Amino acid sequence: MQKLTQGYHSQPSIFILLFISLFIVGCKNVPPVTSGVGTSQITAGEEYSKYLQVHNPKLAKQLYISDIKSRLQxxxxxxxxxxxxxYKKTLQLQYQVNWFDNDGFAVEPGKSPWKSLDLHGMQTxxxxxxxxxxxATTFSLYVREVPEKAFKF
Amino acid sequence: MKKFFILPAVAISLLAISGCTNKSVVRYGDAAAVETTDINFGSTDLQKVAAEMTDSLLISPVVGTLTVNTRPVIFVESIKNKTSEHIDTESITDSISTKLLRSGKFRFVDMGRVASVREQLQYQQSGGMVDTSKAKQFGQQIGAQYMLYGNLASIVKSNQDQSDVYYKFTLRLMDLESGLVEWADETEIRKTKGKEYISW
Structure with missing residues (x-):
C-alpha cells in the first residue's frame, strides 16, 4: 500500500516527461509514401520488361505492369x-507518363499530370x-499508390 | 501499481486522439499532383478534361485527314457551364487550345482580343507614328475554318453520410462553312466524398 501511494505521488513528473517527449517527437507531419513501380525511358516499339523498376516492393506484390505497347498515331x-x-481489394493508384525526345531530353517536363486510377480486386x-x-520518341511511366500520410499527430 | 500505468496510457491516448494543433506552414506543392481538397471542380479535373479531350481530338482519324497537309484554323467558342458551381470554363478552353496549338497540328484565332487588334491596327494606320509602308493592313486576317465548343454539366447528389458529383464534359468541332460536326467526344468524372470512420 505504501509503495502504491508513492507511485501515485511520483506521477506528475512522469506526466510532464511524457508531455514533453510527445511534443518533441510528435506534432510532426510524416511525409507520405510516394514511391511505386515504373519504368526507365522506353523507345517506341521496344520490349518493356528490361526497363521495369520497382521502388515500392509492397505495391509490387499487389500490382504488376503486365503490358506496355506503343505506336505512332x-x-x-x-x-x-x-x-x-x-490483390483482392480495390487499389487506389495514380499514374504518370513522361515524354522524351530522340536525345533523351524531356518534352514538356512537369506538364504531365498524375492521373488517378481505381483498380478493383484482381482486375486488369x-x-x-x-x-x-x-x-516525343521515348517515354517512361510510373504507378504509385495514392500518397497518404501514415501518421499525423 | 495498476494506476501507475493507466494514467500515462490515458494521457497518451488523449493526446493522440485530440492531436496537436498544427502550425500553419507554407510549402510549394506539385502542380501535377492529384488534388482532393474538396468535391468541387478542381485542378485535377481541369487537367484530366483538357488532356483527354486533346488526346482524343489529336488521334481521331477524321482530324487526321483534316490535318494532312495543312494546319486548320480554329476558333474557340466558350464552354457553357451548366453545373451548379462557378467554374472558370475559359481556363479549360485555354488549356485545350494551348495543348492543340503546341501539338503543331492546328492554328487558332483569338476572338477575345479582337478589340485590342483593331486598336493597334488603327494606331498603325492613322496614328501618324508608323511608317505607312510598314503598317499592317486591315482585312488581311485569316478566317477560322472550324469552331470548337462544348458543355460542362454536372449531377450532384448527397445524403448525410456522403456526397457524389458527376461531371460530363462534351466538346465538338464544327466545320463553319458546311455546319457539319466533324468530331465530338465526352469525358466523365465521378467524385465521392464520404466519412472515414477510423482515420488518423
Missing part, C-alpha cells in the same frame, strides 16, 4: 499500359496516353 506517340492487380485495366508533341 497521327505522328504522335501513343502508349497503351496494362495494369493487373493481384488498360490506360492510354498520348505524347503532347511529335518530338
Amino acid at each position: 497521327q505522328d504522335l506517340l501513343e502508349v497503351n499500359l496494362t495494369l493487373t492487380s493481384t 485495366q488498360t490506360v492510354k496516353a498520348l505524347a503532347p508533341t511529335a518530338k
Whole structure:
C-alpha cells in the first residue's frame, strides 16, 4: 500500500516527461509514401520488361505492369499500359507518363499530370496516353499508390 | 501499481486522439499532383478534361485527314457551364487550345482580343507614328475554318453520410462553312466524398 501511494505521488513528473517527449517527437507531419513501380525511358516499339523498376516492393506484390505497347498515331506517340492487380481489394493508384525526345531530353517536363486510377480486386485495366508533341520518341511511366500520410499527430 | 500505468496510457491516448494543433506552414506543392481538397471542380479535373479531350481530338482519324497537309484554323467558342458551381470554363478552353496549338497540328484565332487588334491596327494606320509602308493592313486576317465548343454539366447528389458529383464534359468541332460536326467526344468524372470512420 505504501509503495502504491508513492507511485501515485511520483506521477506528475512522469506526466510532464511524457508531455514533453510527445511534443518533441510528435506534432510532426510524416511525409507520405510516394514511391511505386515504373519504368526507365522506353523507345517506341521496344520490349518493356528490361526497363521495369520497382521502388515500392509492397505495391509490387499487389500490382504488376503486365503490358506496355506503343505506336505512332497521327505522328504522335501513343502508349497503351496494362495494369493487373493481384490483390483482392480495390487499389487506389495514380499514374504518370513522361515524354522524351530522340536525345533523351524531356518534352514538356512537369506538364504531365498524375492521373488517378481505381483498380478493383484482381482486375486488369488498360490506360492510354498520348505524347503532347511529335518530338516525343521515348517515354517512361510510373504507378504509385495514392500518397497518404501514415501518421499525423 | 495498476494506476501507475493507466494514467500515462490515458494521457497518451488523449493526446493522440485530440492531436496537436498544427502550425500553419507554407510549402510549394506539385502542380501535377492529384488534388482532393474538396468535391468541387478542381485542378485535377481541369487537367484530366483538357488532356483527354486533346488526346482524343489529336488521334481521331477524321482530324487526321483534316490535318494532312495543312494546319486548320480554329476558333474557340466558350464552354457553357451548366453545373451548379462557378467554374472558370475559359481556363479549360485555354488549356485545350494551348495543348492543340503546341501539338503543331492546328492554328487558332483569338476572338477575345479582337478589340485590342483593331486598336493597334488603327494606331498603325492613322496614328501618324508608323511608317505607312510598314503598317499592317486591315482585312488581311485569316478566317477560322472550324469552331470548337462544348458543355460542362454536372449531377450532384448527397445524403448525410456522403456526397457524389458527376461531371460530363462534351466538346465538338464544327466545320463553319458546311455546319457539319466533324468530331465530338465526352469525358466523365465521378467524385465521392464520404466519412472515414477510423482515420488518423
